[in-house]
Amino acid sequence: MNSLRARAHLLFGRRSHQSLAPHQHLSPAVANDLVISTVDENSGIAMLTMNRPPANSLSMEMNEAICDSIKTIEANAKIQSVILSSTNPKIFSAGLDVTELVSPDKDRLPRFWNSLQQVYIDLYGSRLATVAAIQGHAPAAGCFLAMACDYRVMSAGDINSDTKKKHVPTIGLNETQLGIAAPPWMGQLLVRTVGFRQAELALALGTLFPPEQALAVGLVDDIVPHQKAESGEDQLIDLLPSQIKDQALNPLLQRAYSQARIYAKIPPQARVASKMVTREEHIFRMIAKRDEDTQHFCGFVTQKAVQKNLSAYVEALKNKSAKK
Numbered sequence: 051m052n053s054l055r056a057r058a059h060l061l062f063g064r065r066s067h068q069s070l071a072p073h074q075h076l077s078p079a080v081a082n083d084l085v086i087s088t089v090d091e092n093s094g095i096a097m098l099t100m101n102r103p104p105a106n107s108l109s110m111e112m113n114e115a116i117c118d119s120i121k122t123i124e125a126n127a128k129i130q131s132v133i134l135s136s137t138n139p140k141i142f143s144a145g146l147d148v149t150e151l152v153s154p155d156k157d158r159l160p161r162f163w164n165s166l167q168q169v170y171i172d173l174y175g176s177r178l179a180t181v182a183a184i185q186g187h188a189p190a191a192g193c194f195l196a197m198a199c200d201y202r203v204m205s206a207g208d209i210n211s212d213t214k215k216k217h218v219p220t221i222g223l224n225e226t227q228l229g230i231a232a233p234p235w236m237g238q239l240l241v242r243t244v245g246f247r248q249a250e251l252a253l254a255l256g257t258l259f260p261p262e263q264a265l266a267v268g269l270v271d272d273i274v275p276h277q278k279a280e281s282g283e284d285q286l287i288d289l290l291p292s293q294i295k296d297q298a299l300n301p302l303l304q305r306a307y308s309q310a311r312i313y314a315k316i317p318p319q320a321r322v323a324s325k326m327v328t329r330e331e332h333i334f335r336m337i338a339k340r341d342e343d344t345q346h347f348c349g350f351v352t353q354k355a356v357q358k359n360l361s362a363y364v365e366a367l368k369n370k371s372a373k374k
């Protein structure tokens with residue numbers, strides 16, 4: 051991609067995808083099942099809700115669905131901000147679908163990696179102002195999704211009123227804990243978010259930060275205590291897909307919405323141009339090394355020792371869930 055074309059893509063998105071129907075809200079039936087998109091042209095705000103049970107892990111189809119939804123929303127000139135959220139109140143995204151990595155099909159594996167690279171290009175380079183509403187866990191590529199947004203609000207956690215069990219979400223690039231390394235462009239995103247020394251430490255140790263610590267290092271911009279608000283905004287209620295309509299009083303979503311509204315009021319050309327000041331160079335660098343990155347990933351994942359570790363990891367995940 052030459053720099054002019056790439057710049058046009060970054061500023062305006064690709065136009066090749068279907069444009070929105072002229073009604074105010076996109077019904078979930080129009081969106082794909084893995085990601086639900088809703089838009090409100092009056093406020094200029096959209097919501098992109100990840101909906102891949104049980105954990106919003108990123109399969110190739112999920113990555114493609116995220117990219118398709120971003121492009122579809124970008125094609126609507128009336129929309130300036132988008133909130134990235136999850137239908138699962140406990141998990142934002144569990145990162146890559148690890149089953150994609152075990153005994154992979156040799157033709158699918160590079161396509162799978164390409165789909166993740168495309169999420170980086172499309173989300174990090176979107177003309178839209180992007181706000182991540184991190185209600186639940188965001189490990190590894192789940193953290194990457196949040197970091198690729200412009201603003202991150204995270205739930206401080208909550209207590210289950212029946213079991214009295216506390217749920218505290220965590221966020222971070224924990225790859226080294228799994229015996230793998232985050233790819234350079236993902237690791238660099240952490241450097242750009244929290245600074246060199248904090249990133250160096252967190253990458254090496256595979257740190258998963260609870261909300262207070264994530265705020266302290268700058269990995270998230272705000273944390274929101276889980277106390278139901280007294281009243282909700284009609285515009286937010288309208289934006290919520292049916293699966294999470296009951297979340298209108300959720301203070302995290304309300305905080306994300308108010309941030310999206312702040313962004314939507316900034317003159318878009320100035321906002322997008324300033325966004326590209328900090329992002330453009332990094333996206334170009336990644337695009338230039340895209341094939342090399344894919345070869346590296348495929349070579350690494352298919353190593354015998356790595357396959358052995360990953361198989362054991364997937365087995366442990368399944369056993370853990372079965373024991374619940």
Ligand SMILES: CC/C=C\C/C=C\CCC/C=C/CC(=O)SCCNC(=O)CCNC(=O)[C@H](O)C(C)(C)COP(=O)(O)OP(=O)(O)OC[C@H]1O[C@@H](n2cnc3c(N)ncnc32)[C@H](O)[C@@H]1OP(=O)(O)O
Nearest residue numbers: 104105107144145146147148187190191230233347350371
């Ligand atoms: C220079 C280097 C260049 C290249 C390097 C090459 C290769 C390296 C690739 C690097 C990139 C890696 C990025 C990644 O994202 S790797 C994936 C990392 N993700 C995880 O490790 C998360 C694993 N999951 C969890 O820790 C927990 O599930 C979580 C904290 C998210 C939630 O816990 P909770 O107790 O609420 O739920 P569970 O019972 O654990 O899970 C519920 C069900 O979800 C399934 N699940 C969870 N995570 C995943 C996943 N990542 N992929 C697929 N499936 C997942 C889990 O199995 C349960 O399913 P059921 O058994 O109920 O069906």
